[in-house]
Amino acid sequence: MDAGLKRELEAKVYAGERLSREDGIALYETDDLAWLGGLAHHVRTQKNGDVVHFNVNRHLNMTNVCAASCAYCSFQRKPGEKDAYTMRIEEAVRLAKAMENDQLTELHIVNGLHPTLPWRYYPRSLRELKAALPNVALKCFTATEIHWFEKISGLSASEILDELIDAGLESLTGGGAEIFDWEVRQHIVDHDTHWEDWSRIHRLAHSKGLKTPSTMLYGHIEEPRHRVDHVLRLRELQDETGGFQVFIPLRYQHDFHDSKDGIVRNRLQARTTMATGADMIKTFAVSRLLFDNVPHVKVFWVMHGLDGAQLMLNHGADDMDGSVVEYKITHDADGFGTPNKLSRENLLDLIRDAGFRPVERNTRYEIIREYDGPVADRRETPQLMRF
Secondary structure, three states: OOHHHHHHHHHHHHHOOOOOHHHHHHHHHOOOHHHHHHHHHHHHHHHHOOEEEEOOEEEEOOEOEOOOOOOOOOOOEOOOOOOOOEOOHHHHHHHHHOOHHHOOOEEEEOOOOOOOOOOOHHHHHHHHHHHHOOOOEEEEOOHHHHHHHHHHHOOOHHHHHHHHHHHOEEEOOOOOOOOOOHHHHHHHOOOOOOHHHHHHHHHHHHHOOOOEEEEEEEOOOOOHHHHHHHHHHHHHHHHHHOOEEEEEEEEOOOOOOOOOOOOOOOOOHHHOOOOOHHHHHHHHHHHHHHOOOOOEEEEOHHHHHHHHHHHHOOOOOOEEOOOOOOOOOOOOOHHHOOOOOOOHHHHHHHHHHOOOEEEEEOOOOOEEEEOOOOOHHHHHOOOOOOO
């Protein structure tokens, strides 16, 4: 990038001007990561100060049986396959209540597209979870799942959302987005929910008062221009509805261990490499700079590792996913040496060690508790995490 273009882009960012598609592509082409990260950090600081938000949550995947076979996915199983499972609702309640003493504030539920489970299983599961944990927010189902519920129930998405909201739904999840551009999407996704239906369902959820997250799966066969296109579609929808609370770049994962049955379900990994640290920085920084109308950018530490997550907090992110407990949609993160659970104290240490002030939030980004920031001398010398 020539010096003149750098000055022009920098001036636009500091003036608060909206960046264009061409600007986003140009930002991805720079090798000056310190400069790019500095711009993104300026924007995240303007929006969120020295705060890093977090919550105490639990991920539940109630079934891994799925009618789709997306190219990147190692989670899905077909009926009758080894390791295929579907939880009884009572089991899901038991697992959720196991974290009750940790002052859990959110359940995050995503499932496979089960070909035979009846529609009524889903609102009933929410009702029973809400009855067991009345003070815990239910953040459940991707737009892809809502679209699937339309098919298996014969109901409209509006009717489905109304019933789920009545059962306790507080937010959709952001999954199913992957990369919206059809040039890439046709090679990675094996279901019928594409930009038109994904955006339709989130638009409808926003119209009913729900706030939702948005995501992007990066680091596989897409190019930077596809990432820019993806973010700009979301930015345009946000201009219309204002319903997105957070943007979450999700780092595409290779399988670090073969499946127990010996089947390699991730059909992309033979021809892909995972995003490098530099690519992670570019993705978070450019996304923060382009997506000017979303309040928060989240780093999901399971997919980026603990060190990577801390680094992203200085390159545009102001939010970290919570305690998690288990996350089966990608791999078990052993390749990073990443734990499957972080306690509230672990998260506080992680955020402070990165030089920020932790703030615990709920699903709607309402503040639950503010904590002291880092001790001054620890900002100079990052400390090792202990688990």
